[in-house]
Amino acid sequence: METNMWPFIFNILLIAQLVESESVLAKIATILPSDEKRLFAISKISIAIDIAQLKIKTYNFGDRNITFNVSYADSQCSDSHGMNHAIDMYMKKMVDVFFGPNCDYSVAPVARQVTFWNLPLISGGAMARSFMKKNADFPLLTRAGPTNFNKLSNFIVDMFAFMRWKAGYIIYDRNEQKGVLEEFCNLFATSLHYETKYDYYKMEDVLNERKILVEKIGINNGDPT
Numbered sequence: 001m002e003t004n005m006w007p008f009i010f011n012i013l014l015i016a017q018l019v020e021s022e023s024v025l026a027k028i029a030t031i032l033p034s035d036e037k038r039l040f041a042i043s044k045i046s047i048a049i050d051i052a053q054l055k056i057k058t059y060n061f062g063d064r065n066i067t068f069n070v071s072y073a074d075s076q077c078s079d080s081h082g083m084n085h086a087i088d089m090y091m092k093k094m095v096d097v098f099f100g101p102n103c104d105y106s107v108a109p110v111a112r113q114v115t116f117w118n119l120p121l122i123s124g125g126a127m128a129r130s131f132m133k134k135n136a137d138f139p140l141l142t143r144a145g146p147t148n149f150n151k152l153s154n155f156i157v158d159m160f161a162f163m164r165w166k167a168g169y170i171i172y173d174r175n176e177q178k179g180v181l182e183e184f185c186n187l188f189a190t191s192l193h194y195e196t197k198y199d200y201y202k203m204e205d206v207l208n209e210r211k212i213l214v215e216k217i218g219i220n221n222g223d224p225t
Contacts, residue, residue: 023065029095031085031110032102034074040102040124042072049099069094075101082106083113090117097122102145104128104187111141129153129191149191157195168196 030049032042053068071094073085082101089095098114101107102125111131114121115138124145131138132150160168170192172185 023067025067025069027094027096028068028070028099029086029089029097030070030072030099031075031082031089031106032072032100033077035077038077038103040100042074045099045124046070046072071095075103075106077101077103077106079105079109083109086110086113090119095119099123101125104131105183107141111138114140128187129194149188150195152188153191153195156192160196170196 028049030042030045032038032040032045034042036043049070053070056068071089073089075082075085082103083106086098086101096119098110098119098121100121100123101110102123104125104127107121107123107126108128108130111121111123111126118140120140120142122142122144124143126138126141126143127145127148129149131141131143131148134141160166170189172189
């Protein structure tokens, strides 16, 4: 993950070099989870940022010179902690651009607020369907992640069309894969439901999975006609 992210971050820093005509200090506020189990943990992304900065120093831009000051804060993948750190960094004049938050519930309030601060926010997360409303709610948000739930849902729709499958049923556990992202499966199932209109069932506190699968799926959803 850390080695795959640095080229993108390098391009961001490179653009900063090209648009400036004098020596300046560019302040990057990075709000990510410290938990190393998370997909975009500080320990992983900080390596990518360090590599990008070292790469930038090998380029000759003549009189153009820019120094990067990168600060980090633990979002805890929380809407309250992420927003609190964003406000704190803004009030202390520590930010020209936000890297993160990435967890959906953490990035949503910050991505809305930066509109009023006129500051860009770049996130490797923000995967939920609601982030499609870029112009209305998130005009300064750039989603730079490898994928998002909209693309995954479209892939499944295309796959169903290719295979000529006409029936489907979404079964998921709301909190499965929460180590990657809070309510990962819930957010994906929501996006898929809106794209396909398939019925769904939450596998929460289920004691007899076999019974649920028989009752909710049976053989009806296997009928190709």
